[in-house]
Amino acid sequence: MSKSVTILTGFLGSGKTTFLNALLIAKKDKKFAIIENEFGQEGIDGELVMKPDDSLFEMNNGCLCCTLNDNIYEILSELNSRNQEYDELLIETTGIADPAGVANPFFGNSEIKRDFSVKRVVCLIDVALILDQLKNTEEAIKQIVFADVLLLNKTASVTEAHLNEIKETLEKLNPFAKVFKENDGQFPIDKIYATERDQDFKTGGKDTSHDHKSGHHHHGDIASLSFVFDKPFNEKELQMRLFGYLVFEAKDLYRVKGIIHAKDIEHRLILQSVGQSLVITGGRKWDEGEEKKSRIVFIGKHLDKSLFEQMLNGSLAE
Ligand SMILES: Nc1nc2c(ncn2[C@@H]2O[C@H](COP(=O)(O)OP(=O)(O)OP(=O)(O)O)[C@@H](O)[C@H]2O)c(=O)[nH]1
Numbered sequence: 001m002s003k004s005v006t007i008l009t010g011f012l013g014s015g016k017t018t019f020l021n022a023l024l025i026a027k028k029d030k031k032f033a034i035i036e037n038e039f040g041q042e043g044i045d046g047e048l049v050m051k052p053d054d055s056l057f058e059m060n061n062g063c064l065c066c067t068l069n070d071n072i073y074e075i076l077s078e079l080n081s082r083n084q085e086y087d088e089l090l091i092e093t094t095g096i097a098d099p100a101g102v103a104n105p106f107f108g109n110s111e112i113k114r115d116f117s118v119k120r121v122v123c124l125i126d127v128a129l130i131l132d133q134l135k136n137t138e139e140a141i142k143q144i145v146f147a148d149v150l151l152l153n154k155t156a157s158v159t160e161a162h163l164n165e166i167k168e169t170l171e172k173l174n175p176f177a178k179v180f181k182e183n184d185g186q187f188p189i190d191k192i193y194a195t196e197r198d199q200d201f202k203t204g205g206k207d208t209s210h211d212h213k214s215g216h217h218h219h220g221d222i223a224s225l226s227f228v229f230d231k232p233f234n235e236k237e238l239q240m241r242l243f244g245y246l247v248f249e250a251k252d253l254y255r256v257k258g259i260i261h262a263k264d265i266e267h268r269l270i271l272q273s274v275g276q277s278l279v280i281t282g283g284r285k286w287d288e289g290e291e292k293k294s295r296i297v298f299i300g301k302h303l304d305k306s307l308f309e310q311m312l313n314g315s316l317a318e
Pocket residue numbers: 010011012013014015016017018019045094095124153154155182185255257272273274279
């Protein structure tokens with residue numbers, strides 16, 4: 001029997017990993033294989049997903065809509081040979097992936113079509129940022145247009161009127177998708193799960209190929225900068241400098257994610273920033289003898305590497 005596939009899409013920082021974790025908790029009775037992909041060399045999302053076991057296939061350094069097309073056959077064939085070990089497949093795309101490109105192998109290759117069935121493409125929407133994202137990026141539009149489920153997220157951050165305006169805009173872009181709202185931080189997972197892609201009506205069978213054959217990225221001028229540090233950070237200094245950067249310089253910085261080793265702190269610090277917000281929380285404890293490295297990824301346009309280097313180097317502990 002073919003395995004059900006759910007594809008999670010949504011612009012950078014819209015809440016895909018948060019949703020994925022909520023899904024894993026809500027569907028504890030199922031065993032998921034997860035393909036996690038991120039834009040930027042340092043794989044971070046893999047650490048943020050609460051792994052149910054080792055069923056996590058992570059591919060770094062590229063966008064799923066490009067690299068997955070090269071690796072997907074290998075990955076899916078491995079998944080197939082281990083098909084007794086899991087029930088369903090979840091794919092979290094990068095925040096700038098074109099989901100049509102990601103789904104393409106599932107619709108275009110007969111063997112894959114036999115073994116895997118895309119049940120739904122869920123697009124997370126950051127309601128505070130989506131209208132700007134739609135103005136500024138083509139990817140946000142492509143993600144919405146391709147989805148079966150549009151999930152309005154971070155709804156507490158906007159007024160009801162704004163939410164309705166967004167809903168209207170989205171329904172114009174994709175009248176076929178079901179629109180759900182996150183409700184007080186609770187995702188309506190069962191309702192989303194009950195939504196299945198209509199294979200005939202949607203892109204199934206159509207040629208969804210796109211122009212990524214060369215492996216070259218066509219994501220406008222969005223780029224990522226990744227940094228790895230062996231030396232520990234000074235938490236306060238890092239927080240202060242990053243916050244200053246976000247407030248004064250961050251116009252074209254869409255996303256910051258980091259796993260931080262800070263001096264005198266025995267667990268990881270998880271650094272998250274979308275727009276101008278900056279949140280630092282405690283992560284997993286470092287294991288005994290584990291090599292403690294910090295990894296930070298910045299995603300945006302016109303990023304000045306030397307400025308980030310300066311900021312980060314200046315935040316290292318003495
Ligand atoms: N206020 C609020 N914050 C949220 C909500 N969902 C996610 N976040 C926060 O938004 C940030 C981004 O969430 P992620 O789940 O990592 O987003 P993502 O889409 O996986 O991010 P990328 O992989 O970079 O594209 C994190 O700091 C989350 O804690 C929400 O419903 N409300």
